[in-house]
Amino acid sequence: MILHSPWGLMALLAVPVIIILYLLKQKHEDYIISSVYLWQNALQDIEANAPWQKLKKNILMFLQIAAVILLALLLAEPAIKMYNNNSESVMLVIDCSLSMQSTDIKPNRFEAAKKDAINLVESCNSNTKFTLIVSGSTPHIVLSQTNDKDRVIQEIQNLKVSDTAQDLEGTVELVNSLLLENSGIQINWFGDGANPLSVSSSDDISGSYISSDDIRYHLYNRNGENYAVTLLSQRKLQNSQEITVLSRIANFSQKDAELDVSLYTDGELFDARRIKVEAGKSENIYWTKVPELTSRLECRIDTEDILDKDNSAGLMVYSNKVRKVLLASDGNIFLEKVLNLMPDVELYRTDTEDMYELKGYDLYIFDGNLPEQLPDDGHIILFNPPQNEYFSLAGVSEYAEIRGTKHKIYNNLEDDISFNALKTDLYHLPQWGNPLMENNEGIVAFEGYLDKNRLIVFGFDLHETNLPVQPFFPVIMTRVVQELLPGGLNEISAVNAGDLINLSIDPEAREVFVIAPDGNKTQIAPPFPVDVFDGATQIGTYVLEQKLENETVQQSFFVNAPSEKEFATLESAKSLQQDIEKDQDRKQLGFWDIRIPLLCLLLAILVIEWWVYSNGI
Secondary structure (H helix, E strand, O other), X not given: OEEOOXXXXXXXXXXXXXXXXXXXXXXXXXXXXXXXXXXXXXXXXXXHOOOOOOOOOOHHHHHHHHHHHHHHHHHXXXXXXXXXXXXXXXEEEEEOOHHHHOOOOOOOHHHHHHHHHHHHHHHEOOOOEEEEEEEOXXXXXXXXXXXXXXXXXXXXXHOOOOOOOOXXXXXXXXXXXXXXXXXXXXEEEXXXXXXXXXXXXXXXXXXXXOOOOOEXXXXXXXXXXXXXXXXXXXXXXXXXXXXEEEEEEEEOOOOOEEEEEEEEXXXXXXXXXXXXXXXXXXXXXXXXXXXXXOOEEEEEEOXXXXXXXXXXXXXXXXXXXXXXXXXXXXXXXXXXXXXXXXOOEEEEEEOHHHOOOOOOOOEEEEEOOOOOXXXXXXXXXXXXXXXXXOOOEEEEEEEEEEEEOOOHHHOOOOOOOEEEEEEEEEXXXXXXXXXXXXXXXXXXXXXXXXXXXXXXXXXXXXHHEOHHHOOOHHHHHHHHHHHHOOOOOOOOOEEEOOOOEEOOOOOOOOEEEEEOOOOOEEEEEOOOOOOEEOOOOOOEEEEEEEEOOOOEEEEEEEEEOOHHHHHHOOOOHHHHHHHOOHHHHHHHOOEEEOHHHHHHHHHHHHHHHHHHHHOOO
16 A cells, blocks of 8 residues: 555644543542541542543544544545556656646646656556656657666656647657557556547648557546636837737636736736636737837736636837848839838838948848948848859759748748749758748758858849739748848747747847846857747746847847647547546556545544444443
8 A cells, every 4th residue: 555645644643632631531420429528439539530540441532543543544645556567668658738737636737647657657567667758848758668666756756847838749759659669568648638649730631649559548637717818919000109909818618707807018007807708718808008108018817727827928019110221233123112111111222333331231132233241230131142152053943933932931821832933043052041932943042140140042033033923922022021120020029938939139249148037047149140049938038138249238028828739739638538537547557546435434433433422332
């Protein structure tokens, strides 16, 4: 037998207290007599009132001690080891994602899962080989095929729950890759409802699933009430002195709820609302007349639930700072029109003959030309550049159909991004480059960091293509420009925990740091370039700090809970819960919970004690 909560045995301290009370109890009866001369009887009466006497047998005392012992065992959560797990190889998969911090199971789902995983390890044979996998934003193997039970238990105890969403599909793929090496392994998955038996995939219609029948899912989900702020965005209308804010409030519970929601501007309460949200649905709240000078927005749900971390979301509001863009061209009406339509862009033009000592612009666009030396104080876009020392040609393609790659600038656009070109250059993709456009013969456009400068190269002349007449042309060009402008797409206001962040680093930066909500300061540059930051794993406010030659620039941004992504994986919890009950889980873990028999015995003893006392026995 093992005790899941040994601290419950502290109740046994009541046993000596009961015995002391019976020692102190006066064990005589009062009698009315006709004479006070019976001194012998009086002496016996004095002895009977002495506080410390020899303990006499008393059935009530024994019943009360037995009841205290049973109560202590109940508080200690005893379980009897029913059998040894005879599997030669056992895999433990433990969900360490945000939802496992929910408190509908005490102290939370994650700690309960760890405790049961340790019990499972203890129930196995000494020669069992264990594999331990953490299922989080990046699934990984902690231990592989070890029979050191003490080490396995220590590693489980050291596991920490995260604020990120679970990559269920990635975990399934990792498990399946290990099954190829050991098909006989027994899988024990500890989670709160993300069903590994059937995982949908955007890239594969058939989805993914665990390719093994020997899998046991241990469910930690009592469907407690949980609400979340899943979206917070703001919009400042042109020529308006106010900001409009949108909040989306989701109810992940199984019943309707009335919630109190507040909006804070720069740390001060701006407004509060009470809304009704149906079970499994979400509601939008529009906050109007927010002051224009607000720099920090935060929306909070004030109604208590089982998970606090997703009850708020924040974002930074940046001022519309004007960015200086230089277009060096002999004349390109298409680029000029697009740039003139962009808000907060101040366009300057120069001819190819005047390209020397260029300095002081946030973005440089060279159309059909290239200076002898690239500017070092801003990012650069090149159209149809001549041969140069920075990248090399692979050839020329004529009458080509050009299509987009899977680059993020095409997000939310139609799948078939294609146009025709009379002629285009083809490039050998540099080591620092990422493909942007291609055709059947090779790479047509690419982007990347060249030292500290971000460079986007297009191998064609816009006038020799039908790209400018395509409906997606202004969208793509706007995104390309904003990708490179400081304060464009890369001016981070808010992201979700676990997201990869594309950082737009100032070309003049000498050192770059990221300060996490817990105060931890991480240097991310040098070396340069800095492209993607993958350390935003805590919920809270981060600071991007760039040390330039003469000043230090700081930019704050929020990291919010990945609520929609995380709880989208829990839709299967309801069906799983119908099949997996807690007592069944304990039997699978190799233990039989004996609390119910002990409770029945305790009630029987209390009934007997009442009967004995009532009958004066």
